Amino acid sequence: MPNRVVLDAKTARWLPWVVAIAFFMQSLDGTILNTALPAMAEDLAENPLRMQGVIIAYMLTVALLIPASGWIADRFGTKKIFFGAIMLFSIGSLLCALSSSLSMLVGARVIQGLGGALMLPVGRLVVLRAYPRSELVRIMGFITIPGLLGPLLGPTMGGWMVQYLTWHWIFLINLPVGMIGCYAVWKFIPDLRGSERTRFDSLGFLLFGAAMVLITIAMEGLGELHLPHLRVMLLLFGGMACLAAYWLRAGHIENPLFSPVLFKTRTFAVGILGNLFARLGSGALPFLVPLLLQIALGYSPSQAGMSMLPLAAAAMVAKSVARPLIERLGYRVVLTGNTLLLGMMLASMGLVSEQTPYPLLLAMLAVLGAINSLQFTAMNTVTLIDLDDAQASSGNSLLSVVAQLALSLGVACAGALLGGFTAQAGNDGVNTVLEAFQLTFLTVGIMAMLAAAIFLQLSPKDGKRVVSREHDIEH
Incomplete structure (x- = not known):
């Protein structure tokens, strides 16, 4: 059992705010960058269609370190690790802003990812160990709100900063927040660690x-x-x-590290494999859409950022309908139907051109955001819903890793497709670049639809009732 501490009133009041700051930093960073990629590419003398390494370096680093985060926190204590995580994230942000080449930027994103990988799981661990179970739902609900605001504010802030300041500010903005976070961690985060020394695999x-x-x-x-x-x-x-x-x-x-026994639970096996393949399509979305708007359709960075608002807003609204919808229809119907819808909507983005009315484009992005949000919520809950308490921690950790890995593979896959189609088209004008984007969206949509065959393997009775052990891990 972990060491328990009795929190004083001041610490109990401020601790959730400290964890929320870390959640907001990581959530904002995950979305603010996409709108800035073309401007960054121009400044670094790179092809904007080949900037996906900047995103993948961060996501892959996070995925790599998540399995070790619990053991590291138990070994060295939550206070030191949480402080170090925010410090590393802030140093990585500064190095990103100072980068003068793509390789330097990718290296700095790896350092940023080392911090980001520890912030989220260690933050959750602190809350789990510091508060009684009766307070857990309220506290976890509070600290995840900033995580939902990040995708809403990120693209707009990124576009505005690129257009009216420079792209460097999307990283520099993390520094004052990081300084406040480091001070708050040292003052309010208790030093919790596991009482039993476990051997790391x-x-x-x-x-x-x-x-x-x-x-x-x-x-x-x-x-x-x-x-x-x-x-x-x-x-x-x-x-x-x-x-x-x-x-x-x-x-x-x-x-x-992860036991194969987990896969004896059918809902977990289907959920993990479904997450891996369905996220290949949805993971490409935040990378492809800002590039489509700026490079192929000629939008300014701030216009492109504002255009992403309906996608994030609809995703937040969809969270409120996910639970009743799943309870009514069951996971098999919701996930199979929603995966097909997700693939069709991704493919429909291949029809977008300069003649597409702007309100129609915003409506398409809003529908995509809602479908994507429902997909994540349903996939994550079905994956963990039938695991017992002994398996829940390991299963949740593997789900987090697979989610990050699938998103990074989705971006890599979209980048490879976009590069291949661009090379075929000749890249000698807007129309050929637009055609490359259209073919990429069509291919990604078809890939996403194929994941529906995985969710068909669920029983109609699986998860008809959503129980209390549900997690919504979107990053």
Whole structure:
């Protein structure tokens, strides 16, 4: 059992605010960058259609470190790790702003990701250990609100800063928030750690991490990195071999990073695989849409950012209808139907052109935002709903990793498709670039629709009643 502390009234009042600050920093950073990519590419003398590495470096770093976050917090204490996480995130933000080349920027995003990977899970851990279960729903509800505001404010702020200041400010804005966060952590966060020293599955961590990195680089090799096909195949094969070695080893050791036993629960197995493949489509959306609006349709950065508002606003509204809809129809109907709808709406973005009325474009983005939000909520709850208490922590950790990995693979896949279609079109004018975007959206939409076959494997009775063990992990 973890060490418990009795919080004084002041700490109990301020601790949720400290965790909320960290959640807001990470949530804002996840969306503010997309609108700024074309301006960053121009300043760094890069092709704006090949800037996905900036996003993938962060997402992949977060995915790699999440499995170790609980053990690190238990080993060194939540106070030091939470402080270090915000400090690393802030230093990474400063280095991003000072970057003068794409490779420097990608390296700085890795440092930022090291901090980001620890902020969210360690923040949750602090709340879980510091408050009684009766207070948990209220506290968790409070600290996730800033996380919902980030996607709403991010694209608009990013577009405005790029147009009226410079792209560097999308990173510099993290510094004052980080300074406040570091002070607040040192003053209010209790130093909690596990009372029992558990052994960390280091070899499993290395195998699993190597698999994620190799597969992602293989996807990037088809796009931004322009690697020969033979090298891409070797990377892909190496990644799959590491993954196979991990699962074979995990089946017969005492405390694996993620136990294969989790997959004996059908809803978990379907939910994890569904998350992996459905997010390949939805993960490409925040990357592709700002590029489409600015590069192919000629929108200004601030216009592109404002155009993303309906997508984020509709996503927030959809959260309120997700639970009653799932309770009424069940997970099988909701997820199969919604996945097909998601794929069709992504494909329909391939019909957008200069002649598309602006209100129609906003309506399409709003529908996409609502469908995407319902998809995430339903996928995440079905994945964890049937796990017992002993498996819930490990299952939640694997879900977080798969979610981040799938989003980074989605961006890598979209970048590879966009680069391939652009090369075919010749890249000699707006029309050819627009055609490349249209074909990319169509392909991504078809990929997303295929994930519906996974959710068909659910029983009609699975999750008819949404129980209290539901998590909504969107990042």
